[in-house]
Structures are given as C-alpha cells and as structure tokens.
Amino acid sequence: MFRFLALTLGLGLVMLTGCNKSGPDSAAAPAGGAPAGKRLTVALMPKSKGNAYFVSCKQGAEQAAKDLGVELIFDGPVNPDPAKQNEIIENWITLGVDVIAAACENKDGISTALKKARDKGIKVVTYDSDANPDARDFFVNQATPEDIGNALMDEAARLCGNEGEFAIITASLTAQNMIEWQKFIEARRVAKYPGMKMVALRPCDDLKDKAQSEATTLLSAYPNLKLLMNICSPAVPGAAEAVKQAGKAGKVKVIGLGLPNENRRYVKDGATDTVILWKTVDLGYLTVQSAVALAKGELKAGATSFHSGKLGDFKIAGDNILLGEPFKFTKDNIDQFDF
Amino acid sequence: MSFRFPKSAVLRHEAILLLVLVLEVVFFRVAGRNFGTVDNVANIVRHSVEIGLLALVMMPVILTGGIDLSVGSLLGLCAVLFGKLWRDAGLPWEVAALTTLGLGALAGGFNAALITGLRLPPLIVTLGTYSLFRGLAEAITHGTDAFTRFPETFLFLGTGRIAGVPTQAWIFVVLAIAVWLLVHRTTFGRSWRAIGFSPEGARYAGLSVGRRLTFAYVLAGLMAGLAAITYTARFGTAKADAGTGYELAAITAVVLGGTSIFGGVGSVHGTLLGVAAIAVLSNGLSRLPATMSNAAELSGLLTGVLLIVALAGGALPGWIAARRGRRNATPSVPATSGV
Amino acid sequence: MKRHFRELSVTGALLLLLLSLAIFAPNFFEPQPLLSRLTAAAPKLVVACGIALVILCRQIDISVGSLFAVCSVSAGLLAAAKLPLPVAVIASVTLGAVGGALNGALVAGVGLPSIVVTLATMVTWREGLRLTQQGVFVNLPDGVQWFGLPMAAGQGIVCGLALAVLLALAYALRFLSVGRFVYAVGSDAEAARLAGIRPRLVTFGVFVLLGALTGLAAVMNLVQSPQVDPGTGRMLELEAIAAVVVGGVAVSGGRGNVWGVLAGFLLLACITPALTYLDVKPYWDKAIQGAVILLAIVADGVRRRKLNR
Structure with a gap:
C-alpha cells in the first residue's frame, strides 16, 4: 500500500517538475499579427457535436480555412453541458x-472563459449566438435573438391571419x-399580435421522434390549434409528420427553424x-474569414465593412458583422439549397 | 482466503491503471501540443474536481454493493437551491453554501431512507430520484431561471488560485485524504467493505448495516452539494441543467479505478487514478493534431474501450484458470446483485 | 391476488389515470392520436420486454438506446441506398443481435459485470455513431414509410409486431423450458447450474435476444416517418428500465412477468401526454415521472415489509 502511494506521489512529482512553465510554442500569437511562417490556428466551437446545423457551418469553415491556409480545430461538447464549453x-x-470562434450555449x-482568452491575447469572435459584448471582439451576426423571435412571430401571424x-x-x-x-x-406577440394566443410549450429533448409524439398530443389536446412553431431543428420535420398523420x-400550419435537407419533403x-x-x-x-482577419490585424474595431473572400462584402454595425436577414425557405425556393 | 485474493487483484489493477496513466502522460507530452504546461495541468485538475468529488463518494456507495444514479441531478438541484438562497432569500453566499450542503445531505438521506428503511434496491430508488431531483430543479426555476453575477469572493472558489494551484483543488485534496482515511483506516470503511462483501454476513456480525449504508448515501448527497458549489463557482452560472450526465462519468471513474460493482472490493486511490486517467485522456486528445477536431467523441469512445479492456484484463487470469478446469468458488455468471 | 399484487396495483393506477383523463380530457381517447401514440410507443415496448428478460436473468443493459440508434441509422442508410426493405430489416435485426452478443460474450463469457460492460458499449456505440454520422438525418426513399402500405396498415403491422413479441415472450416465459431457465438463472445461478441448466448460455442468449429485439424495434420506429434522426434512442434505456421495474420485475432477478411490464410501460407512457392534456406546465414533467417511479416501488416495499412482519 505504502509502496503504491509512494509511486503515485513520485509520478505527481515527475509531472510537476516536467512542466515547462511556458514552452517555446505555448504563447499565443501576440495581438497585431501572427509571426511570419507560422500557420494560424482557428478554433471553432459548435454548441454541440453531432448536430447537423453545425456540421453545415463546419463545411463553410473548412472551405475558408483551406482558402486562407490556416489550421482549423472544430470541437465542442457532446452533451448539453454548457460548462463543458468553458472547459x-x-x-x-x-x-x-490564435483565435477562437464560439457559438455560445x-x-x-461562457463569457468568463472567453474573457480569460482575451486576457491572454487570443482574439475572440462569436457566431450563431453571442456572448456578453465585453467577452469578444466581433459577433458574426446571422440574426439576433430578437430578429429570430420577430421573424418567427411575424410569419406565424401572417399564416394565421393575425389571430x-x-x-x-x-x-x-x-x-x-x-x-x-x-x-x-412573446414580446412581439404582445406588441403586434394580441389576437394570437400561445397555448402550450413542450420540450422534445432535441429528438425528432419525441417532437412527433408531442405534436400529435398537442394537436388533439388543443383542437383549435392553428399553428405549430418549432424552435429547434429536429422538431420541424417531427411536427410536420404528426400534422400529416393527423x-x-x-389546416394546421407548421413553421420553424431548420435545415432545408431535413424539411424539403x-x-x-x-x-x-x-x-x-x-x-x-x-x-x-464568414466566421473563419473574419476570425483570421482579426488575428492578422486586418479587421479592427471600428471597421464598417468586411470583405470575405468569395462571398464579397459584408456590413459591420458596431461590433456585429452582419450576414444578412434570416432566410425563408418555402416551396418555391427550397430546391436551390442543399445543406 | 477469500479476502486476500481480491485485495491483491485490486493492487494489480491499480498498478496497471497507474501504468496506463503514465503512458498517457508520456505519450501526450511527446505527441500533444503544450500538454505539460503548468496552466494545462491546472486546467485538467480544475475541470476534474466535480466529477472527482462525485467519484470520491460514489466509491463507498459502490463498495457497499450499491449505486447512486441521482448525484448528477442532485448537483443540478443543489446549484439551483444555492442560487435561490443567495439571490432570492438574500443570504450571504457562505450561509447559502452551507445550507446547500445540508440540503444535499438531506436529499442523500431521502435516498438512504428508501434504500435501508424499505430495503429497496439502490439502482431503482436512485433511478427515481434521478428524475425527481432534476425535475424539482426544473420546477423551481421553471427551467428558465438562471442565477448569475455571483460575488467575486465566491467565484474565487472556482476560478482563483492559491499558491499556484486552483482553489477547488485544495478542497478536493483535503476531501480525498479524508475519504481515503475514512475508507481505508476506520471501522466505517471496513464495515462498508463487509456490507458489500455480504450484507447478511455483516448483519450477523453485529454491524448496524442500515446506519452504515445511510452514512454512505448521506455523504454522497453532501458531496453532490459541494460539487454544486464548485461547479457554480467555476462556471459562474447556476441553472437546472447543471451536472447532466455526471453520475455516469463518476461511476465510470470508480469502476475503471478497480472498485467492483458487486461491492466489497476497491480503493479510493484506485478511484483517483480512474478520474485522472479519464481526465488526461480527454485533455490529451484535444492536443493531438490528428484528433483535436474529434476529441469530444473520441474521448467518450476510448473511455468505453479502456473500461472494457481494463476489466477484461483483470478478469482474464481467472478466466484462463477456469478454462484449465480449476473450479472457482465464485458463481459462473456475475449478477447485478445488490445493485 | 396476493401473487399478482404488483401487476394489479400498477394496472389500477393506470386505470385511475385513464379514468381521470376520461373525465377531464376526453380528447385523450380520440382514435387517431391514440393510435399514433400507441404505434410510436410500440418499439419502446419491444425494447422494454427485452430488458425485462435481461433483468429477470439478474443482469442489466443500459446500451440499448445507443444500439437502437446504430441499428436505425444502419437500416436507414441501407434503405436509402435503394436496397429492398427486407434487407434493411434483416440487417438491423442482425446488427442488433451482434451488438447484444458482444455484451453477452463479455458478461457471460468473460464474466464482467453487465452494468459496466453496457456502460462501456453505450458510450462506444453512441460516440462511434456521432463520429461517422455527425448528426445528419438520413432521408429515406418513398416506399419505406409504413412498409410502402397505407398508414393504417403500417400502424397495424407495427402494433401487431409488438403484440406478437409480447405474447411470444409471455408464452415462452410461462410454458417453455427455456423460459423457466431464465427464472432459474435469475433466482440462483449456482442452483440452476447444479440442476443441469447452463447459466452462461442462458445469459448469453438473453443478451442476444435483447439485441435482436432492439434491432427489430429500430425498424418498427424507422417506418413511422420518412427520416432517421441519428440522435434517436437517447434515454431509451432509462425509459425501458423504469417501465420494467415499475411493472414489478425485481432487479434482484427471477421475479416478474411481461404483463406487469406492459402495465408499467403504459402507465409511464401515458403520463407525459396526460400532462399536456391536463394543461400541467412542462417543467413538472420530470418531477412527476420520478415521483411515479418512486411511488410504485415504495408501495411495493411497504407492502412487502408488512408481509414479512
């Protein structure tokens, strides 16, 4: 027993003494540009792994990394554990x-961890969903929560005729x-569509099958239901299947946030x-392009536009790089997209 | 005779595990990027504290032949209660933290009452409280309320350092020593072992089985409360989803550490090695160029493989002996007895 | 009455729930959603029955959810590659059986504890699938949903399969010698061995059967929509185990039957939709689920304590 403990202690010592306080390649690239000859490393974090939405983001990110000749790391939590993002x-x-791009759960x-990164001279951008403004340099803004909320509520009201x-x-x-x-x-509903009534909110654990069951139940428990609004991507096809089976x-409209390939049918x-x-x-x-530009010092606070390779120019409002309005996929245009 | 054999088997298991750990460390130091830096070692330690604390108390529970599936959910519940006490009841955080520990112990007592009072199987009782505790956390916060903006003095517990070592690591070391002494140097530890070895035998030997078991589960609850505190201090936010899946991570570490799921056999230092082996593996994988984009998935997958290999390796000598025709006194198929 | 107290009390609780729904939310019994719900639950019931066998044998399996996902995606990919549906079905069942055999070999052959083995295979299957599929849905070709038949017929087949599995297991456990072997091994493996039963073989067989049933369940689930979500089956193991123990199967092995499992399963499966019908806020879901599980086992515990006095 004691021999064993001694061994463990010994190992601990070896590990500690073996620690190099700061290795030759351990310091992050100083602000203002990476040393010539060294490839920049961009770390891209999804909210979770094994999520088709972020896999398609990754497609674009890989393309950008190839175009720019930078190294791309793509990792994130597998389980819905926000603390794992910090880790x-x-x-x-x-x-x-050199630069971190994170979608924040x-x-x-997450802002504590991102601030720590900035203190060490690492550039930080957020994409998909923002952190606190003082925890990042730029937010690649595809749509703020407000835009998303408004777009969903407006569309719902339009389809239901405002009541x-x-x-x-x-x-x-x-x-x-x-x-x-x-x-x-809810804020949009209260402000613009008082005739609309939100009768129920149900979780589906991010599973399509569960969403289908929940939708089946909702349709029968609330016979006057005119619309199902699905705010997680597996729920959209799940709800649509339930409506079809019923x-x-x-008669009951289905809208939501989702990928074209999952919903085309x-x-x-x-x-x-x-x-x-x-x-x-x-x-x-765009996220990887702007992250790299930021690390190279080409993109600075106060800029009003950003040129992103093959995609052309994007407007910058304050510290938000704007991807553009949320896009509506409908019967007429969905065949033009494959992701 | 029957006591001596498992003890030596445990030592052998731990020696193998130590070797695995050393190999991991050497390998990642050579092949991984900036693995051995002081900061990274501190990171590994900091991020293993919650799982480590839960594993420390899961070990005695498993030693008695039981299991506690509710600790992860209880962590979530305690985090939420702590937030409530501090923000809504206006208690100073120190008082709120102490109260939370008490509530955690109380929840552990609830498990214990059902397990010992009604002689119900721990697996089933804690499967029920696994849902119940998480459900209460969601009911209290409606799922949506998050507690944040804690005072700096509190956050220091989770993000600060004392003498270069993460604050919570000190807490962990003290508790690891305490639990080690409790399990290996007191009558409590010996009676847990005896209960795990044979509950009926322990009862006939005059041990108050109920009280000893109760202590193990109360300790588990208490520690889940403490883990909730360090989790909240590290992450800076307390929400109902805190600690999701931690129970399985803790059980994995304990079992990998050589504690038999049937009870009666195991050691605290083995558990610590188990925690370390998994933490190093997961950290190291995020530092190999080849795996840094798949680290999250691979660390789960390889932990599973490691678990099987470690256990099969331990069982192999007995298996070969049995093949050669030497009859073993142990039943041919192990069952989940006790669990 | 005394012998089947647990099954009867769970059935009683189920009837009580249904009665209160009949009074407060008669919509619950509308035929279409009811049939849809039953069809959606059928695959889970098949898995629960398989788990019941394993628990009767005094083992446990927490890898079924992950195996279910692996089988679903594999069958889906085969169907998407335009292979005939029977091929996908056979592949799914076979793959499930192989997964079960791996668990069985490690448990019965090498002698490792089942909870640890299946904990390991659970993460291995799940993360392996995440690595290869990355969460991308598999779109199935036309003619796979409902086996290419009208919806009612497809629902009939799925529910019929579940019923067939249930009846076959009930019959086998009660009247066939292999069924009695399962109880014997679960009650006392050593005694069973001395009686001439081969406990290892029985245990191995039970795991293989559970795997095959999981593969079958994956297909029964697959045909209910034109897409496969690779996340499918998450938490399935806990739902199934909860149904089994609420239904009165003892985790100490050797006690319980599939009718109890059916009652426990239906009780738990009804609660979540019932809460929607009764307009209970969703944040009570998990607490109520947990409370029901605890109530069922506490009631049984209290009763046994009284009997023992």
Missing part, C-alpha cells in the same frame, strides 16, 4: 490557438438560447409552410 475553451487557451457562463392559437415545441426548457427566443416571440396538413408537399434559417455554410465561411 474546452480553457483547454484551447493553453493549447495556444450560455451567455453569462388564433399556436403552440411552441422547443428542445429543452433549459436551453438558454431558446429561452431568449421565446422571450422575444390529416391536418394545410414536407415543404414541397405542403405540410410545412415556412422554414426559417440563414445560409449556414456561408456563416461558417
């Missing part, structure tokens, strides 16, 4: 990446970004009316 970012700080939580009952299917009650969207959906396609046969999203591949591309 990975702190690992990236000691790994010595929990705004306040009627609707229900929301979300991923989980605790998903921070969806909580924020709901807040803006024989209520066209339902949009074309009319079960789903509108899918709202942005060009995710472009989002990934």
Whole structure:
C-alpha cells in the first residue's frame, strides 16, 4: 500500500517538475499579427457535436480555412453541458490557438472563459449566438435573438391571419438560447399580435421522434390549434409528420427553424409552410474569414465593412458583422439549397 | 482466503491503471501540443474536481454493493437551491453554501431512507430520484431561471488560485485524504467493505448495516452539494441543467479505478487514478493534431474501450484458470446483485 | 391476488389515470392520436420486454438506446441506398443481435459485470455513431414509410409486431423450458447450474435476444416517418428500465412477468401526454415521472415489509 502511494506521489512529482512553465510554442500569437511562417490556428466551437446545423457551418469553415491556409480545430461538447464549453475553451487557451470562434450555449457562463482568452491575447469572435459584448471582439451576426423571435412571430401571424392559437415545441426548457427566443416571440406577440394566443410549450429533448409524439398530443389536446412553431431543428420535420398523420396538413400550419435537407419533403408537399434559417455554410465561411482577419490585424474595431473572400462584402454595425436577414425557405425556393 | 485474493487483484489493477496513466502522460507530452504546461495541468485538475468529488463518494456507495444514479441531478438541484438562497432569500453566499450542503445531505438521506428503511434496491430508488431531483430543479426555476453575477469572493472558489494551484483543488485534496482515511483506516470503511462483501454476513456480525449504508448515501448527497458549489463557482452560472450526465462519468471513474460493482472490493486511490486517467485522456486528445477536431467523441469512445479492456484484463487470469478446469468458488455468471 | 399484487396495483393506477383523463380530457381517447401514440410507443415496448428478460436473468443493459440508434441509422442508410426493405430489416435485426452478443460474450463469457460492460458499449456505440454520422438525418426513399402500405396498415403491422413479441415472450416465459431457465438463472445461478441448466448460455442468449429485439424495434420506429434522426434512442434505456421495474420485475432477478411490464410501460407512457392534456406546465414533467417511479416501488416495499412482519 505504502509502496503504491509512494509511486503515485513520485509520478505527481515527475509531472510537476516536467512542466515547462511556458514552452517555446505555448504563447499565443501576440495581438497585431501572427509571426511570419507560422500557420494560424482557428478554433471553432459548435454548441454541440453531432448536430447537423453545425456540421453545415463546419463545411463553410473548412472551405475558408483551406482558402486562407490556416489550421482549423472544430470541437465542442457532446452533451448539453454548457460548462463543458468553458472547459474546452480553457483547454484551447493553453493549447495556444490564435483565435477562437464560439457559438455560445450560455451567455453569462461562457463569457468568463472567453474573457480569460482575451486576457491572454487570443482574439475572440462569436457566431450563431453571442456572448456578453465585453467577452469578444466581433459577433458574426446571422440574426439576433430578437430578429429570430420577430421573424418567427411575424410569419406565424401572417399564416394565421393575425389571430388564433399556436403552440411552441422547443428542445429543452433549459436551453438558454431558446429561452431568449421565446422571450422575444412573446414580446412581439404582445406588441403586434394580441389576437394570437400561445397555448402550450413542450420540450422534445432535441429528438425528432419525441417532437412527433408531442405534436400529435398537442394537436388533439388543443383542437383549435392553428399553428405549430418549432424552435429547434429536429422538431420541424417531427411536427410536420404528426400534422400529416393527423390529416391536418394545410389546416394546421407548421413553421420553424431548420435545415432545408431535413424539411424539403414536407415543404414541397405542403405540410410545412415556412422554414426559417440563414445560409449556414456561408456563416461558417464568414466566421473563419473574419476570425483570421482579426488575428492578422486586418479587421479592427471600428471597421464598417468586411470583405470575405468569395462571398464579397459584408456590413459591420458596431461590433456585429452582419450576414444578412434570416432566410425563408418555402416551396418555391427550397430546391436551390442543399445543406 | 477469500479476502486476500481480491485485495491483491485490486493492487494489480491499480498498478496497471497507474501504468496506463503514465503512458498517457508520456505519450501526450511527446505527441500533444503544450500538454505539460503548468496552466494545462491546472486546467485538467480544475475541470476534474466535480466529477472527482462525485467519484470520491460514489466509491463507498459502490463498495457497499450499491449505486447512486441521482448525484448528477442532485448537483443540478443543489446549484439551483444555492442560487435561490443567495439571490432570492438574500443570504450571504457562505450561509447559502452551507445550507446547500445540508440540503444535499438531506436529499442523500431521502435516498438512504428508501434504500435501508424499505430495503429497496439502490439502482431503482436512485433511478427515481434521478428524475425527481432534476425535475424539482426544473420546477423551481421553471427551467428558465438562471442565477448569475455571483460575488467575486465566491467565484474565487472556482476560478482563483492559491499558491499556484486552483482553489477547488485544495478542497478536493483535503476531501480525498479524508475519504481515503475514512475508507481505508476506520471501522466505517471496513464495515462498508463487509456490507458489500455480504450484507447478511455483516448483519450477523453485529454491524448496524442500515446506519452504515445511510452514512454512505448521506455523504454522497453532501458531496453532490459541494460539487454544486464548485461547479457554480467555476462556471459562474447556476441553472437546472447543471451536472447532466455526471453520475455516469463518476461511476465510470470508480469502476475503471478497480472498485467492483458487486461491492466489497476497491480503493479510493484506485478511484483517483480512474478520474485522472479519464481526465488526461480527454485533455490529451484535444492536443493531438490528428484528433483535436474529434476529441469530444473520441474521448467518450476510448473511455468505453479502456473500461472494457481494463476489466477484461483483470478478469482474464481467472478466466484462463477456469478454462484449465480449476473450479472457482465464485458463481459462473456475475449478477447485478445488490445493485 | 396476493401473487399478482404488483401487476394489479400498477394496472389500477393506470386505470385511475385513464379514468381521470376520461373525465377531464376526453380528447385523450380520440382514435387517431391514440393510435399514433400507441404505434410510436410500440418499439419502446419491444425494447422494454427485452430488458425485462435481461433483468429477470439478474443482469442489466443500459446500451440499448445507443444500439437502437446504430441499428436505425444502419437500416436507414441501407434503405436509402435503394436496397429492398427486407434487407434493411434483416440487417438491423442482425446488427442488433451482434451488438447484444458482444455484451453477452463479455458478461457471460468473460464474466464482467453487465452494468459496466453496457456502460462501456453505450458510450462506444453512441460516440462511434456521432463520429461517422455527425448528426445528419438520413432521408429515406418513398416506399419505406409504413412498409410502402397505407398508414393504417403500417400502424397495424407495427402494433401487431409488438403484440406478437409480447405474447411470444409471455408464452415462452410461462410454458417453455427455456423460459423457466431464465427464472432459474435469475433466482440462483449456482442452483440452476447444479440442476443441469447452463447459466452462461442462458445469459448469453438473453443478451442476444435483447439485441435482436432492439434491432427489430429500430425498424418498427424507422417506418413511422420518412427520416432517421441519428440522435434517436437517447434515454431509451432509462425509459425501458423504469417501465420494467415499475411493472414489478425485481432487479434482484427471477421475479416478474411481461404483463406487469406492459402495465408499467403504459402507465409511464401515458403520463407525459396526460400532462399536456391536463394543461400541467412542462417543467413538472420530470418531477412527476420520478415521483411515479418512486411511488410504485415504495408501495411495493411497504407492502412487502408488512408481509414479512
């Protein structure tokens, strides 16, 4: 037993004495530009791994990394554990990446880690969902929570003729970004569409099958329901299938945030009316382009526009690089997109 | 005779595990980027504290032949209660933290009451409280409320350093020593072992089995409360989803550390090695150029493989002996007895 | 009455729930959503029955959810590659059986504890699938949904399959010698061995059967929509285990039957939709689920304590 403890202690000592206080390649690239000859490293974080939305962002990101000749790391939590995002970012700080681009699951939580990265001279951009403004240099803004909330609520009201009952299917009650969207959906409803009534909110655990069951139940529990609003991507096809099986396609509208490939079938046969999203591949591309420009010092605070390779110029408002308005995929245009 | 054999088997298991850990460290130091820096070692330690604390108390529970699936959910519940006490009840954070520890112990007592009072299987009881505790956390916050903006003095617990070592690591070291002494040097530890070895035998030997078991589960609850505090201090935000999946991570570490799931056999230092082996693996994978973009998935996958290999390696000598025709006194198929 | 107290009390609780729904939310019994819900639940019931066998044998398996996802995606990819549906079905069942055999070999052959083995295979399958599929949905060609038949017929087949599995297992456990072997091994493996039963073989067989049933369930789920979500099956193991224990199967092995499992399964499967019908806020879902599980086992515990006095 004691021999064993001694061995453990010995190992601990070896590990500690072996620690190089700051290795030759451990310091992050100083602000103002990477040393010539060294490839820049961009670390891109999705909210979770194994999520088709972020996989399509990654497609664009990889393209940009190839165009610019930088190294790209793509990693994030596999489980809905926001603290794991902080852990990975702190690992990236000691790994010595040059710039971090993060999609933030929990705004306040992740900001501590991102600030730490900035203190070490690492450039930080956020994409998809923002951190606190003082925790990053730029936000690649495909749509603020307010834009998303407004777009969803406006579309819902338009389809329902400004009055009627609707229900929301979300991923989980605790998903921070969806909580924020709901807040803006509700604010918009109160301000502009008092005739609309939100009757129920159900979580689907980010699973299509569960969303289908929840939608089936909602349709029968609330017979006057006119619309299902799905704010997590697996829920859109799930709800559409449920509406179809209930024989209520066209009578109960389905809208939501999702990818064209997952929804093409339902949009074309009319079960789903509108899918709202942005060009995710472009989002990934623009994020990496701006991250690299930032690290090289080509993109500075106060800039009013940014030229992103093959995609052309983007407007910058304050510290938000604007990808453009959320896009509406409908029967007429969905075939032009493949992601 | 029957006591001596498992003890030596444990030592052998731990020696193998130590070797695995050393190999991991050497390998990642050579092949990984900036693995051995002081900052990274501090990171590894900081991020393993919650799982480590839960594993420390999961170990005695498993030693008694039981299991506690509720600790991750209880972490979430305690985090939320702590936030409530501090923000809504206006208690100073020190008082709120102490109260939270008490509430955690109380929840552990609830598990214990059902397990010992009604002689119900721990697996089922804690499967129920796994849902119940998480459900209460969601019910209290409606899933949406998040507690944040904690005072700096509190956050120091999770983000600061004392003498270069992360604050929570000091807490962890003290508790690891305390639990080690408790399990290996007191009658409590010996009686847990005896209960795990044979509950009936322990009862006939005059041990108050109920009280000893209760202590193990109360300790687990208490430690889940403490883990909730360090989690909140590290992450800066307390929400109902805190600690999702941590119970399985803790169990994995304990079992990898050589504690038998049937009870009666195991050591605290083995558990610590198990925690370290998994933490180093997951950190190291994010530092290899080949795996840094798949680190999250691979660390899960390789932990699974490591678990099987470690256990199969331990079982192999017995298996070969049995093949050669030497009859073993142990039943041919292990069952989940006790669990 | 005494012997089947648990099954009857769970059935009673289920009837009580249904009765209160009949009064407060008669919509619950509308035929279309009811049939849809039953069809959606059928694959889970098949998995729960398989888990019940494993628990009867005094083992456990928490890898079924991950295996379910692997089978679903594999069958989906085969169907998407325009292979005939029977090929995908056979592949899914076979793959499930192989996954189960791996668990079974490690448990019965090498002698490792089942909870640890299946904990390891659970993460291995899940993360392996995440690495290869990355969460991208598999779009199935036309003619796969409902086996290419009208919806009602497809629903009939899915529910019929679940019923067939249930009846076959009920019959086998009650009247066939292999079924009795399962109880014997679960009650006392050593005694079973001395009685001439081969506990290792029985245990191995039970794991293989669970795997095959998981593969079958994956297909039964696959045909209910034209897409496969690779995240499918998450938490399935916990739902199934909860249904099994609420249904009165003892985790100490050797006690319980599939009818209890059916009652426990239906009770738990009804609660979540019932809460929607009764307009209970969603943040109570998990707490109520947990409370029901605890109530069921506490009731049983209290009763046994009284009997023992």
